[in-house]
Each structure stands twice: as C-alpha cells, then as structure tokens.
Amino acid sequence: MTIVLGTPTAAGVREAMGALREWQDDGAPMQLHAGDIGWNYRFGTAETAAAVRTWSRGGRILAVGMLDSPTVVRMTVAPDAFQDEELARRLVEDFSLPERGVLPGGAVSIEAPVGLLLHDLLTEEGWGVDEPWTPLFRDLADAVEDPGVPIRVIGPEQAQDFADVLRSAFKTTRPTRAYRHAMSAGPFSSDARCLGAYDDQGRPAAVVTVWSAGPGKPGLVEPMGVHEDHRGRGYGRAITLAGAAALRELGSSSVRVCTLSSNVGGIATYQAAGFEARPEIGDRIRTA
Structure with a gap:
C-alpha cells in the first residue's frame, strides 16, 4: 500500500x-x-x-x-x-x-x-x-522528594507569572499570558500540569510544564525555566521535583527531558533532581 x-x-x-x-x-x-x-x-x-x-x-x-x-x-x-x-x-x-x-x-x-x-x-x-544533546530520565516507581519550597499550580490567573519567568529564563520576549491560555485549549491539556516555585516573598522563581502520555507511560518536561533573579538557589531542582511528583500522581512511569550537552548547568539541575543522563544523541543535518 x-x-x-x-x-x-x-x-x-x-x-x-x-x-x-x-x-x-x-x-x-x-x-x-x-x-x-x-x-x-x-x-x-x-x-x-x-x-x-x-x-x-x-x-x-x-x-x-x-x-x-x-x-x-x-x-x-x-x-x-x-x-x-x-x-x-x-x-x-x-x-x-x-x-x-x-x-x-x-x-x-x-x-x-x-x-x-x-x-x-x-x-x-x-x-x-x-x-x-543529552537525554535525561528519571524512574517514578518510588515517591519523589519534597521540593522544599512553596509550589503552586499555574492556572489562567497566574499566566503572567508563567510568562515572566520564561521570558527571563530563556532571554526572549515571546512568552505571553496568552501562551498559558492557548495551551489549556489544546488536545490532552488535561494531561499537562503547569507549576510554579515561589520565593518567601511570593515572587515566581521557576516554572515547569510536564506532560503525561497516560498511565504507565513516560512523561515529558517541556519547558522548565528559572528566573534570572533566582538562579543558583536550588529553584531549578525544586520545580523539577515538583513536576516529577505531578507526573507520578498522573500515573506516569518515568519522566524524561533532553537538553543540549553544552548546557552544563541545565544537565546538573536535572541530575540534582534524580535524573540519569543517557548516551548523547545528535540531530541529522544537511548543510546545503
């Protein structure tokens, strides 16, 4: 056929x-x-x-x-x-x-x-x-550690927090409040969880969105970011742990993410949250 x-x-x-x-x-x-x-x-x-x-x-x-x-x-x-x-x-x-x-x-x-x-x-x-690129995986058979910082669900009312952190984390002006609203209107949005880590002043320090593929399937981190004013204080590890815990509650068997191998800080953050690095992979390219 x-x-x-x-x-x-x-x-x-x-x-x-x-x-x-x-x-x-x-x-x-x-x-x-x-x-x-x-x-x-x-x-x-x-x-x-x-x-x-x-x-x-x-x-x-x-x-x-x-x-x-x-x-x-x-x-x-x-x-x-x-x-x-x-x-x-x-x-x-x-x-x-x-x-x-x-x-x-x-x-x-x-x-x-x-x-x-x-x-x-x-x-x-x-x-x-x-x-x-370096793929990273974490098994979710066992309970996930407490992140140790205040974690809140990022709903429509917190869409600005979501946008502000991503703008800072990725040094771009593209994320807007509309991102969070549009994502929630998409297929399988009920299988996603959007979370924020907040400092002791109630300011958003880091955000993550995780996606379930259903019970017994690996979930995905996409994306995770830490506001530049809160880097180096453990918020990346904390929000990643919170995302992993949310996926476990949804029935995910594991969680995975992939980042450029040159992003040494990002890899270290995921490893601090219990992820294991797998052998590097590379995109296929045609230069002309």
Whole structure:
C-alpha cells in the first residue's frame, strides 16, 4: 500500500497525538512526545496543525513529525516500523525534496530517535550529525522528594507569572499570558500540569510544564525555566521535583527531558533532581 504524507486538520492532530501517546515506552529512546505538540499549542490551533506532518499506510499512522521551525523537523515512528524500509525511504525523499512541503532547500535538520533505519539512509545521502544533546530520565516507581519550597499550580490567573519567568529564563520576549491560555485549549491539556516555585516573598522563581502520555507511560518536561533573579538557589531542582511528583500522581512511569550537552548547568539541575543522563544523541543535518 502507498504511504501517504499529510498535514492534518485540527481533528487529525488529535489522532497524531494519540499515536504518539501510544508509542511512548520506558524502553524506547528519546523521541517526539505528545507533550511536544501540546506545548506547540501556545501558538494556536491552526498554527499547530500547520506544523504537524503524518505518514500513513492503509489508514494507519506510521510516523509523526512536527516542524519546530521552518528548517527543523522533530519526528518519530511507530515502534514496529523502526526498520520499515519502505517508510524509511519515503521519509528520506520527503525530507530531501522541498516540493513535498516538509523541509525547504538548504540547511535543515531532523531530530529522530536512535535505532531508525532512516539514520542509515540519511548517512548514505550525505547527511551529517549536529551538536550533541543529552537525554535525561528519571524512574517514578518510588515517591519523589519534597521540593522544599512553596509550589503552586499555574492556572489562567497566574499566566503572567508563567510568562515572566520564561521570558527571563530563556532571554526572549515571546512568552505571553496568552501562551498559558492557548495551551489549556489544546488536545490532552488535561494531561499537562503547569507549576510554579515561589520565593518567601511570593515572587515566581521557576516554572515547569510536564506532560503525561497516560498511565504507565513516560512523561515529558517541556519547558522548565528559572528566573534570572533566582538562579543558583536550588529553584531549578525544586520545580523539577515538583513536576516529577505531578507526573507520578498522573500515573506516569518515568519522566524524561533532553537538553543540549553544552548546557552544563541545565544537565546538573536535572541530575540534582534524580535524573540519569543517557548516551548523547545528535540531530541529522544537511548543510546545503
């Protein structure tokens, strides 16, 4: 049967997120998570649908991708399709040909889980490997330590706290109050928890959003940030612990996150919160 590349409608995005939830497994490598698309809903429903791509055969979704930017696609495939040659060759074609509507010509990159036949074919086509990222995991079988600081749920009323911390943490003007409202309107938003750590003056010091893929599945941290005025005081560890505890309450079996290996401080924060670093991975890049 022919493999069909599609840009789904809003309803189709829900189907794609459902597939991603099903594919999550503690033994699987770091891969695109339903929470990655959930976080993208901060830009709105139409924008999120336009960023999603699906590859289907016989009506079954085999692969899901999300454009993180016009030149970066993050993707994964169904567990039983990691070595599917027909799918891998179709993916290479669709990533390589701008007219397919996935990536443009020129310099682009692909984030894909290790173990895919896709990587072998990209190497044959001359694709390189970009700077390394470090995946980090924490098992949630046991109770999570108390974070030791006041933790509050970040709801619509605290949307400004959420935006202020992220603006400071990532040195950007993009996060707004609307981010929190738009995320809450997206599919599976009930599986997300947005939390804030506050100092003894009641000021927001750090925030985290975590995403469940359902009971017995690994959850995701996306994003976590500490306000620049509160760095070096343990708030990153505290809010990460709070997020892990929230996922455990939702039934998640583990929690995972991935950060650039050059982000030594970020890695240290996650490790202080009980995460274990796994072998480095790298995006695939085409430089021209």
